[in-house]
Amino acid sequence: MTKPLTAKDFATDQEVRWCPGCGDYAILKCVQKTLADVGADPDKTVFVSGIGCSSRFPYYMNAYGFHTIHGRAPAFATGVKLANPELDVWLVTGDGDGLSIGGNHLLHVLRRNVDTQIMLFNNEIYGLTKGQYSPTSRVGTRSPSTPAGSIDTPVSPCAFALGANAKFIARGIDTDAKSLSPVLKAAREFKGAAFVEIFQNCIVYNKDVFDGFVAKKTATETQIHVEHGQPLLFAGGSKGLKLNTQTLKLEIVDVGDGGAPESEIVVHDETNRTLAQMLIDLPMTSFPMPLGVIHREPSAPSFDDAFWNAHATKGKRTGTVADALRKGSVWKKG
Amino acid sequence: MAKITPEDQSIVVRFAGDSGDGVQLLGSQFAESTALAGSDFSTFPDFPAEIRAPVGTTFGVSAFQINLGARRVSTAGDQPDVLVAFNPAALKVNLPLLQKGALVVLNTDAFNKRNFTKANIAADPRETGELEDYQVIEIDMSTQVLEAVKPLGLSKSDAEQSKNFWALGAVLWMFGRSRDPIKDWATKKFAKKPPEVLAGNLAALDAGHAYAETAELSAEVPQFVIGDADMAAGEYRSITGAEAISLGLAAAGELADKEILFAGYPITPASAILHHLSRMGELGVATFQAEDEIAACCAAIGASFGGKIGVTSSSGPGIALKTEAIGLAMAAELPLVIVNSQRGGPSTGLPTKTEQSDLYQAVYGRNADAPLPVIAAAGPGDCFDAAIEATRIALRHMTPVFLLTDGYIQNAAGPWALPNMNDYDPILHGTPPAANDDIEERKRAIWNRDPSSFGRPWVTPGMKGLAYRVGGLEKDIETGDISYDADNHQAMSELRARKVEAVADFIPDQEVEQGNTKGPLAVVGWGSTHGAIWRAVANAREQGYDVAQIQIRYINPLPKNLGRLLESYDKVLVPEMNMGQLSTLLRDKLELKVTPLTKVSGQPFKITEIADAIAANCPAGAKVKAAE
Numbered sequence: 001m002t003k004p005l006t007a008k009d010f011a012t013d014q015e016v017r018w019c020p021g022c023g024d025y026a027i028l029k030c031v032q033k034t035l036a037d038v039g040a041d042p043d044k045t046v047f048v049s050g051i052g053c054s055s056r057f058p059y060y061m062n063a064y065g066f067h068t069i070h071g072r073a074p075a076f077a078t079g080v081k082l083a084n085p086e087l088d089v090w091l092v093t094g095d096g097d098g099l100s101i102g103g104n105h106l107l108h109v110l111r112r113n114v115d116t117q118i119m120l121f122n123n124e125i126y127g128l129t130k131g132q133y134s135p136t137s138r139v140g141t142r143s144p145s146t147p148a149g150s151i152d153t154p155v156s157p158c159a160f161a162l163g164a165n166a167k168f169i170a171r172g173i174d175t176d177a178k179s180l181s182p183v184l185k186a187a188r189e190f191k192g193a194a195f196v197e198i199f200q201n202c203i204v205y206n207k208d209v210f211d212g213f214v215a216k217k218t219a220t221e222t223q224i225h226v227e228h229g230q231p232l233l234f235a236g237g238s239k240g241l242k243l244n245t246q247t248l249k250l251e252i253v254d255v256g257d258g259g260a261p262e263s264e265i266v267v268h269d270e271t272n273r274t275l276a277q278m279l280i281d282l283p284m285t286s287f288p289m290p291l292g293v294i295h296r297e298p299s300a301p302s303f304d305d306a307f308w309n310a311h312a313t314k315g316k317r318t319g320t321v322a323d324a325l326r327k328g329s330v331w332k333k334g
Numbered sequence: 335m336a337k338i339t340p341e342d343q344s345i346v347v348r349f350a351g352d353s354g355d356g357v358q359l360l361g362s363q364f365a366e367s368t369a370l371a372g373s374d375f376s377t378f379p380d381f382p383a384e385i386r387a388p389v390g391t392t393f394g395v396s397a398f399q400i401n402l403g404a405r406r407v408s409t410a411g412d413q414p415d416v417l418v419a420f421n422p423a424a425l426k427v428n429l430p431l432l433q434k435g436a437l438v439v440l441n442t443d444a445f446n447k448r449n450f451t452k453a454n455i456a457a458d459p460r461e462t463g464e465l466e467d468y469q470v471i472e473i474d475m476s477t478q479v480l481e482a483v484k485p486l487g488l489s490k491s492d493a494e495q496s497k498n499f500w501a502l503g504a505v506l507w508m509f510g511r512s513r514d515p516i517k518d519w520a521t522k523k524f525a526k527k528p529p530e531v532l533a534g535n536l537a538a539l540d541a542g543h544a545y546a547e548t549a550e551l552s553a554e555v556p557q558f559v560i561g562d563a564d565m566a567a568g569e570y571r572s573i574t575g576a577e578a579i580s581l582g583l584a585a586a587g588e589l590a591d592k593e594i595l596f597a598g599y600p601i602t603p604a605s606a607i608l609h610h611l612s613r614m615g616e617l618g619v620a621t622f623q624a625e626d627e628i629a630a631c632c633a634a635i636g637a638s639f640g641g642k643i644g645v646t647s648s649s650g651p652g653i654a655l656k657t658e659a660i661g662l663a664m665a666a667e668l669p670l671v672i673v674n675s676q677r678g679g680p681s682t683g684l685p686t687k688t689e690q691s692d693l694y695q696a697v698y699g700r701n702a703d704a705p706l707p708v709i710a711a712a713g714p715g716d717c718f719d720a721a722i723e724a725t726r727i728a729l730r731h732m733t734p735v736f737l738l739t740d741g742y743i744q745n746a747a748g749p750w751a752l753p754n755m756n757d758y759d760p761i762l763h764g765t766p767p768a769a770n771d772d773i774e775e776r777k778r779a780i781w782n783r784d785p786s787s788f789g790r791p792w793v794t795p796g797m798k799g800l801a802y803r804v805g806g807l808e809k810d811i812e813t814g815d816i817s818y819d820a821d822n823h824q825a826m827s828e829l830r831a832r833k834v835e836a837v838a839d840f841i842p843d844q845e846v847e848q849g850n851t852k853g854p855l856a857v858v859g860w861g862s863t864h865g866a867i868w869r870a871v872a873n874a875r876e877q878g879y880d881v882a883q884i885q886i887r888y889i890n891p892l893p894k895n896l897g898r899l900l901e902s903y904d905k906v907l908v909p910e911m912n913m914g915q916l917s918t919l920l921r922d923k924l925e926l927k928v929t930p931l932t933k934v935s936g937q938p939f940k941i942t943e944i945a946d947a948i949a950a951n952c953p954a955g956a957k958v959k960a961a962e
Contacts, residue, residue, distance in 0.1 A: 012803070013773050014815065014816070042801050043795070043796065043797065043798050043799065043800070043801055044795070044796055045795075045801075046640075046795045048636070049805075051806075058803050058805070059803050059805075059816065061803075062801060063801050064795035064801050064802065064803070065801075065802075065803035065804070065805075066636070066639050066666075066803070066804060066805060067803065067804070067805025067806065067807065068632065068635075068659075068662060068805065068806065069632070069658050069659055069662050069806060072628060072629065072632040072659065074629075075624060075625075075628065075629035075630075075632035075633045075636065076632045076633065076635060076636035076639070077636060078622070078624075078629075078633050078636060079595065079597065079622075079632065079633035079634060079635060079636020079637040079638075079639070079640060079644065080636040080637070080639055080640040080795065081636075081640075082595060082620070082622060082633070082636075082637060082640075082642075083595055083636065083637040083638075083639075083640025083641050083642040083644075083794075084640045084641055084642075084794070084795060084796055086796060087640070087795050087796060104625055104626060104629075105625065105628075105629055105632075107625075108624075108625040108629065307620070307622070308620075311615045311620055312615055312616070313615050313616050313618075315593055315615070315618065315620045316593070316618060317587070317588065317593065317616070317617060317618030318616045319616035319617055320588070320617075320755070321581060321584055321585040321588050321617060321755055322754075322755045324581060324584065324614070324616075324617055325571070325581060325752050325753075326569070326571070326752065328571060329366065329369070329370065329515070329571065329572070330569050330570065330571045330752065331369060331370055331372070331569070331570050331571070332567075332568070332569055332570070333372070333565045333566065333567055333568060333569075333570055333751075334565075334566065334567020334568065
């Protein structure tokens with residue numbers, strides 16, 4: 001009997017070449033461990049990436065891997081999945097790769113609902129090209145290309161995904177394997193495009209940009225781990241999110257002693273698109289960061305299923321070209 | 335000029351009207367009828383870029399030309415002998431194309447002041463004398479159609495829609511053809527429409543036929559009898575280039591015992607391939623319409639990585655977008671077939687017109703040293719074999735392959751002798767090695783290239799114990815690991831060049847299609863100019879010129895004997911629909927002096943244009959001796 005695989009079995013012989021302290025290391029470890037935990041088969045697993053620091057990921061995963069071109073990984077992954085729907089296809093992209101040059105493809109892989117896991121490593125910067133501001137950089141980000149600070153409004157990856165009609169949207173933090181791993185497992189189980197934004201610390205060009213909610217010391221106050229069917233509580237259950245029916249906005253309330261009863265706190269319903277929108281739109285400065293599975297609508301068919309179901313023969317050859325040539329009017333000479 | 339007579343060996347007929355007049359349908363049905371009558375033929379649909387340009391304008395004129403003959407027909411014909419014009423704009427645009435003495439059939443109901451204004455015509459051309467040199471037949475077609483369908487209670491505008499069927503009926507009479515096959519076809523075509531649509535069209539068809547037979551027309555126009563063309567025995571069908579490419583790709587899948595995944599994005603004139611392939615599911619073909627050209631190419635490459643034969647197609651502007659991805663497929667050593675249905679350029683250019691101006695793009699158009707095999711189809715039917723050949727090269731050498739066709743080939747139709755699928759060798763590719771737990775050995779086995787083709791084993795996800803990673807970064811020649819090593823990059827660059835050169839070891843020697851293997855003049859063509867060159871050379875040889883015809887299918891690499899072959903002619907004339915791209919290639923690869931004959935008007939070459947060039951470049955003293 002073969003031994004179950006361990007995280008180590010999902011590592012390759014290649015030397016990992018990210019900067020020391022890069023958040024990518026933690027994500028790599030977490031993915032390797034997660035795949036071992038769920039008993040994934042490396043021979044049936046494919047990692048597809050674009051270009052950027054995050055996109056080196058496939059070289060370090062003992063599975064099939066395709067490091068493609070900038071921004072286009074979703075299109076390659078679609079082709080791979082259509083070619084062989086039995087494969088477990090993972091997509092690795094970043095904020096520049098996925099939302100700038102590849103924004104169009106990300107839109108379509110999501111709205112088509114291709115059965116893949118899409119990990120978008122968001123570090124709010126272009127790392128591999130040495131630190132230019134990215135489409136998720138906050139206004140005022142000083143970078144080699146924006147010495148006076150960036151001026152354009154950033155895109156929110158999860159809001160983009162929801163706008164693209166993604167059926168699975170989740171968030172995690174690079175170094176928080178404890179909550180990231182279950183999110184990745186859920187993404188893998190989801191039949192359709194599972195979008196996971198991972199806050200990733202670029203130690204060289206955008207160090208600690210997420211400290212506002214990532215720092216361990218304040219995490220209970222600054223993070224809210226959402227769970228389907230559970231009230232939206234944080235700060236050890238002493239605070240929660242309540243719907244203000246006048247403004248139709250979520251607001252923070254104290255819970256328990258002297259505060260609101262728990263029954264007034266919104267219960268997380270991951271199938272509720274409106275709630276997902278509210279959670280994604282919470283202002284980072286005054287609200288905790290929602291993490292975990294924010295939105296999941298499992299009923300929609302995945303594109304690869306629908307694609308092959310639309311083909312009467314499921315893509316299999318049932319006829320011959322010799323017969324096909326003779327369809328329509330054929331005449332004889334001689 | 336002589337009037338056309340019933341004894342003519344071939345006749346060129348052109349139908350022209352508004353893009354909404356159903357001219358293309360009329361033409362293609364007449365072609366179908368020609369096929370069943372046993373004549374040879376070649377068609378050329380010539381339509382505007384606008385879907386429905388304002389009615390009656392010159393830029394909205396759509397035309398369909400057919401050359402039909404009792405002898406071999408190689409082009410859609412230089413100058414029409416018959417023009418059917420549905421309105422003044424169609425007459426204005428097409429009159430300059432006609433042979434003097436040509437028969438001009440006019441729909442007089444459309445010859446009114448309003449339409450003259452729309453077509454920017456000052457005076458009624460029937461009264462200005464400009465039709466003097468032609469045999470003009472005036473028919474109040476619209477009135478006739480309305481009369482014919484009156485009992486069916488169709489609205490005036492619906493009734494007018496049947497004008498093309500009325501004209502078809504008249505033309506069928508002119509050529510002594512049966513209406514039955516057309517009726518069968520129409521019955522199927524309109525099966526899902528309200529019954530009066532079919533009834534109206536059939537009534538119009540019969541009325542047009544009856545009008546021609548019984549009314550004045552029969553007094554003015556003799557019936558033409560274009561006999562049975564002498565063609566090799568066998569089964570035939572009519573086929574367009576787009577159909578032949580699609581069937582050829584399906585055939586390639588069958589020969590390789592692999593399924594085809596075609597990913598495309600709508601573009602004129604390439605879309606027809608996507609349309610045809612999307613109806614070939616039972617042949618193991620699946621189609622994916624991607625979000626853009628880039629995604630289409632990437633999805634096709636992803637499919638190849640995943641184990642299906644990835645195919646993408648486009649026209650010049652779309653190919654430009656796919657270029658980066660094609661470079662990746664080359665670097666990753668993955669098979670891919672890229673079909674380019676060339677159109678008039680640059681930029682958006684002339685989307686519905688034909689050109690051969692993407693040869694540079696295919697051969698040279700990528701960043702860095704990124705050589706790729708390029709082959710070209712010579713005509714509609716030839717697209718079938720060309721598609722098989724492109725796929726064969728892609729799988730044997732594990733490389734992207736360009737298949738060049740063009741707007742003319744894509745849309746033109748002609749009779750095609752059905753091939754016997756047993757005549758084709760199976761398409762092979764490098765077989766995957768055995769599963770191997772020794773990582774070092776596994777990697778080396780995956781990148782162990784065939785010593786003659788340099789194709790690597792096609793290892794695809796799902797295969798046990800062969801997981802590997804690949805990408806666009808330079809890789810070690812033996813292990814496939816990322817490598818920035820200087821000597822390795824040199825070796826990989828040489829390998830990529832040698833691989834494409836190696837294709838020449840597998841392709842047939844260049845043959846001479848007509849004429850001798852040496853002499854004063856060879857006319858060397860590629861792609862869709864084949865037909866015009868064939869007829870021009872055949873005619874010139876009948877007149878005693880010692881001229882040869884050479885059609886190049888393999889553009890890159892060129893056949894190994896081509897250089898020596900072409901050196902054996904005093905002069906090499908290269909007609910092509912661009913500013914001289916094959917000429918450049920021949921100078922580059924063979925260091926050969928060539929004489930370009932270029933045309934970039936969006937229209938195919940005329941036979942006379944090539945004939946004139948032959949006469950100008952083949953000295954009179956070089957005529958073949960009669961005794962030989």
